[in-house]
Structure formats: structure tokens, C-alpha cells
Amino acid sequence: MRTRRFRLRQLLVPAAVATAGFALYAASPPRPAWWVAPLAFAVLAAAVRGRRMRTGFGLGTLFGLAFLLPLLGWLQDFLGADFGPWPWLGVAAVQALFVGAAGAGMALVGRLRAAPAWTAVVFVAVESLRSAVPFGGFPWGRLAFTQANGLFLPLASLGGAVAVGLAVALTGSGLAELGWRLREGSRSPRAWAGPLVAVLAPVALGAAVLPSLDNAPGPEGTARVAAVQGNAPNLGLGLLSEDAVLRENHLRGAERLAEDVQAGAVPRPDLVVLPEQVGSWGPDRSDPGLSRVAERLGVPLAVGGLSLDPDGQLRNRVFEWQADTGAGQQYTKQHLVPFAETIPMRPVARLVSPFVDRFQQDMVAADEPGVLDIGPVRLGIGICYDVAYDDVFTGAVREGATLLTVPTNNAWYGHSEMSHQQLAMSQLRAVEHGRAVVVSATSGVSAVVQPDGTVVQSTDLFTEQNLIADVPLRSSTTPATWLGGVPMWAVALAAAGAVVVAARRGRG
Structure with missing residues (x-):
């Protein structure tokens, strides 16, 4: 009987950790259950407390798999019919191993004083x-x-995604520590003080910063911006051969916008943003269709596409497009998608990626911020995958961007949650830099995001729809923009130091 009870207890911890990992997925967009995230993290923190590192690694990996497998289900929607579940399972497994490493580190630093703080620092590092x-x-x-809709989001203006992640993890770690104190029956006020601070401080700070967020324009005023969502056929991998359809759909959508403007149905915008991968241009950058649309609209376009340069290099770019001069200023994507836009280990990659045969050469990334002067706007650009990275819009805003835009092509992923997950990143970037963000997607979700992270307009998936809105322009700088990568490096150094100290004490 005792053996059976012991085995049951052994199974309860992994089961709880797996449930918590799935709960973290349930807290992710498009669901607005942001408050579930610290609760899910609390279960992981409680489970690894007092464990050996290898046990922490195993529990962390289990948590990561339960979270990332459903979160990345859009990879299966994209590649599953032709490549089976292996790309999806492989990416989720590799990423879950990182969460496992975090679990091992959390188990180690949990032996230190102020353990909730070190646990949060290690996970975010x-x-x-x-x-x-x-x-x-x-x-x-x-x-x-x-x-994206939570109380911790305002902290992005102080320290970007690192600050928000720390708030979630610290609150969760504090809750876990409170649970341990309750289990131990501790009556010492000092024993309760630290965990209570860990739980309440991020909540109080988020609430304190919230009133500082606003959507008022700066001295630069406002701009009227349109985003064209021309739609795409829902073909998954079949979209690889439909470049011409993508282009025609978006030219038609832009033409419809021009008709509405000329008919007085909508006001004339100052700038029109078209998504990623609308065009495909050789070294001459010729596209009469785009020039015709720009002429009808009477305003410049920002349009994304693939460009082959005179040096033979292929780049994913956004061009400023004028009616009379065609392609002008340009931005090249900084973070390329591995196994799609850049392909390591090509012989192996052919087994899991259709892009090996489409692109016979890797695309070339940029290392410069994307800032284009278009009409009254100094436009900061991050193309699709760029928005997930902290450095792209930090560089653009430091270069004077007064408005941000995310041209993207998510049509590969069907009716999955991928576009909603990416929109949440745009919401965080809006708050991080105090800028409005215009998302222009081929098949949705296109959106207009205010500087406080509020989505004021959005489209459905796989619909043809244009958005037009007056957005505030700003040149002010948030602490997060000013600090840039400092919070990330500070957390990394703190985590490394905590791990070293805990390891030395463990040997002692």
C-alpha cells in the first residue's frame, strides 16, 4: 500500500508540471488569460524546488513540451501534409530542451536566499x-x-520583453514559495516577507506604470495610414507556386482602396503599407502595376517583396514606392527564418523544409535598422519574423522612427493561432517603444495598434480587407528604448553569477 502511494505521489508531480505547461499555452494569444501564466510558472517553480538538477531538467523539459507542442501547432498545419509531424516535433523538442536547462538552473539556484528572484532570473536568461x-x-x-492584454504589459516600456518576462516569472516563483511556506506551517513574518514581495512587487509596479501609457501624438502630430490585406489562397505549401496570385490580390486590394478614396468613401491616406512578399523584383526594380497604384492613390507605398540584386544576392525587403520614381528607399530583413530564408545543412534540411528547392541560395540579412522617410512619417520597419526580436525596433526608434510597421506573410499557416501570436508581439513592441504599430498581413491578422498596446482595428483571417486609421506620431524615447539590450545582459550576468554561487555552495 505504501509503495502504491509513493508511486502515485511520484506521478502527481510530472502530471502537475505537464498540466501547467499546457496552461501556459492556454494563457497565450488569442486567449486573453494572461493571469494564468504566473500560476503556470508557479507550478514549475514549486516542482523543481529542492530537486536535483537532473530532475529539474526533466521536469523543465516536460513543462516545455506541454507548452510548446500546442503553441507551435501551426508548424504542423504548414508542413504536416507533406513532411509529417517531424518538423513540428523537432522544433518543439529542441526548444523544450532549453526549458529543461532552465528547470535545472532553477533547481540549483533555488537553494540560495531570495530564491524566487534567482529562479525568475535564470528562466528569463x-x-x-x-x-x-x-x-x-x-x-x-x-x-x-x-x-499582450495583461497587467504586466506596461513594464515593457521600462525594460522590454525581459522586464515583462521577469514580472511573470517572479510573481510565479513568489507564489510557489508561499505555497512551500504554507506547507511548512511557518509562522515567522520574515519567512513570509520575501515571497510576498516577489508576488506583489511586479503587480504593483505594473499598476503604477499603467497610467503613464497614453496614445497622444507628439509634436509630429498624426498620420493617416492604410494597410492593404489582399488575401491569399489557403493552400499551405501550395502557396509556394502562387507568387503571382499574391501580387495580383494585393494590387487589386490597393486598386479598391484607390477607388474608395476617389469616390470619397474613405479619406486619402498619407501612406499605404502592403505586406511582405507582394512583389518579386530583379535588379531593375521594375513594377508598372505598383507604380500605377501609387499614381491612382496619389501617395507613396511601403511594399514588401523579394529582390535579386546586381551582385546576385537575394534579399527580403520593403521598398518605398513612388508613382514617378518607382522603388526608392529600402529596408532588408534582419532576422531570417532558419530552414526557410536561410538554410543550414541543406542535405538534411531537404527532409523537413520545402524551401530548399525553392531557394537555391540563402537570403542575405541586414545589420542596419529599417527607417524610411515616407510622406510625413519616419517609418520603422520589422518584416514578419523580425518582430519577435528585441533589437529590430529598438534600432529603428533610436534612428528616429515615429511610427512602426510589420509587413508579414502568414498565409502559409492556415487558420492557426500563429498570426494572433505574432500580433501579441506587435502589441508588446508598441508599449516597449511608445509607438503606434501598423501590421499589414497578406491573409490576416492585419491590425492597427496604439502606443499603449490597444488594438483599435483588426481583420479576420483569409479575408480581403483594407484598414485605414489616424495614428499618433512620436519621437519621444521610453526607458526600454534607451536601455536597449542592457536588461537582457544584466539578467544573463545575474543568472550566471547565481548559478556559479549555487554550484560552489553545493560542492561545499
Whole structure:
């Protein structure tokens, strides 16, 4: 009987951790259950407390799998029919191993004083690591991206995604520590003080910062911006051969916008944003269709597409497009999608990626911020995958961007949650830099996001629809913009120091 009870207790902890990992997924967009995230993290923190590192690694990996497998289900929607579940399972497994490493580190530093703080620091540091390696990293599934509608979102203006992630993890770790204190029956006020501070301080700080967020324009005033969502056929991998359809759909959508403007149905915008991968241009950058649309609208376009340069290099770009001069200023995507836009290990990659045969060469990334002067706007640009990374819009805003835009092509992923997850990243970036963000997607979700992270307009998936809105322009700088990568490096150094100290004490 005792043996059976012991085995049952052994199973309860992994079961609780797996349930918590799935709960963290349930807290992710498009669901607004942001408050579930710290509760889910609390279960992981409680489970690894007092454990050996290898047990922490196993429990962390289990938590990561339960979270990331459903979160990344859009990979199966995209590739499953032709490649089976292996790309989806492989990416989720590799990312879950990072969460496992975080679990091992959490178990180790849980022996230190102020354990909730060190536990949070270690987890967020590992998040930053997996956002950088391998192959440029994969930032999807950070704690911060669960908070697009949450009380912790205002903290993005202080320290970006790192600050928001720390708030979630610290609150969860504090809750876990309170649970342990309750279980131990501790009556010492000092024993309760630290965990209570860990729980309440992030909540209080988020509430304190919230009133500082507003949507008022700066001295630059406002701009009227339109986003064209021309739609795409829902073909999954079949979209690889439908570049011409994408282009024609978006030219037609822009033509419809021009007709509405000329008929007085909508006011004339100052700028029109078209999504990623609308065009495909050779070195001459010729596109009479785009020039015709720009002429009818009477305003410049910002349009995304693939461009082959005179040096033979292929780049994913956004061009300023004028009626009389065609392609002008340009921005090249900084963070390329591994196994799609850049393909390591091509012989192996052919087994899991259709892009090996489509692109015979890797695209070339940029290392400069995307800032284009278009009409009254100094436009900061991050193309699709760029928005998941902390450095892209930080660089653009430091270069004077007064408005941000995310041209993206998510038509590969069907009616999955991927577009909603990406929109949450745009909401966080809006608050982080105090800028409005215009998302222009081929098939949705296109959106207009205010500087406080509020979505004021959005489209449905796989619909043809244009958005037009007056958005505030700003040149002010948030603490997060000013600090840039400092919070990330501070957390990484603190985590490394905590791990070293805990390891030395463990040997002692």
C-alpha cells in the first residue's frame, strides 16, 4: 500500500508540471488569460524546488513540451501534409530542451536566499539564450508574449520583453514559495516577507506604470495610414507556386482602396503599407502595376517583396514606392527564418523544409535598422519574423522612427493561432517603444495598434480587407528604448553569477 502511494505521489508531480505547461499555452494569444501564466510558472517553480538538477531538467523539459507542442501547432498545419509531424516535433523538442536547462538552473539556484528572484532570473536568461541560438534563435513562446492584454504589459516600456518576462516569472516563483511556506506551517513574518514581495512587487509596479501609457501624438502630430490585406489562397505549401496570385490580390486590394478614396468613401491616406512578399523584383526594380497604384492613390507605398540584386544576392525587403520614381528607399530583413530564408545543412534540411528547392541560395540579412522617410512619417520597419526580436525596433526608434510597421506573410499557416501570436508581439513592441504599430498581413491578422498596446482595428483571417486609421506620431524615447539590450545582459550576468554561487555552495 505504501509503495502504491509513493508511486502515485511520484506521478502527481510530472502530471502537475505537464498540466501547467499546457496552461501556459492556454494563457497565450488569442486567449486573453494572461493571469494564468504566473500560476503556470508557479507550478514549475514549486516542482523543481529542492530537486536535483537532473530532475529539474526533466521536469523543465516536460513543462516545455506541454507548452510548446500546442503553441507551435501551426508548424504542423504548414508542413504536416507533406513532411509529417517531424518538423513540428523537432522544433518543439529542441526548444523544450532549453526549458529543461532552465528547470535545472532553477533547481540549483533555488537553494540560495531570495530564491524566487534567482529562479525568475535564470528562466528569463535561458529564454534570451534560446532567442539567439541555434541558427539565430527562436524567440517564440517567451513569457512576455502571453501578456499582450495583461497587467504586466506596461513594464515593457521600462525594460522590454525581459522586464515583462521577469514580472511573470517572479510573481510565479513568489507564489510557489508561499505555497512551500504554507506547507511548512511557518509562522515567522520574515519567512513570509520575501515571497510576498516577489508576488506583489511586479503587480504593483505594473499598476503604477499603467497610467503613464497614453496614445497622444507628439509634436509630429498624426498620420493617416492604410494597410492593404489582399488575401491569399489557403493552400499551405501550395502557396509556394502562387507568387503571382499574391501580387495580383494585393494590387487589386490597393486598386479598391484607390477607388474608395476617389469616390470619397474613405479619406486619402498619407501612406499605404502592403505586406511582405507582394512583389518579386530583379535588379531593375521594375513594377508598372505598383507604380500605377501609387499614381491612382496619389501617395507613396511601403511594399514588401523579394529582390535579386546586381551582385546576385537575394534579399527580403520593403521598398518605398513612388508613382514617378518607382522603388526608392529600402529596408532588408534582419532576422531570417532558419530552414526557410536561410538554410543550414541543406542535405538534411531537404527532409523537413520545402524551401530548399525553392531557394537555391540563402537570403542575405541586414545589420542596419529599417527607417524610411515616407510622406510625413519616419517609418520603422520589422518584416514578419523580425518582430519577435528585441533589437529590430529598438534600432529603428533610436534612428528616429515615429511610427512602426510589420509587413508579414502568414498565409502559409492556415487558420492557426500563429498570426494572433505574432500580433501579441506587435502589441508588446508598441508599449516597449511608445509607438503606434501598423501590421499589414497578406491573409490576416492585419491590425492597427496604439502606443499603449490597444488594438483599435483588426481583420479576420483569409479575408480581403483594407484598414485605414489616424495614428499618433512620436519621437519621444521610453526607458526600454534607451536601455536597449542592457536588461537582457544584466539578467544573463545575474543568472550566471547565481548559478556559479549555487554550484560552489553545493560542492561545499
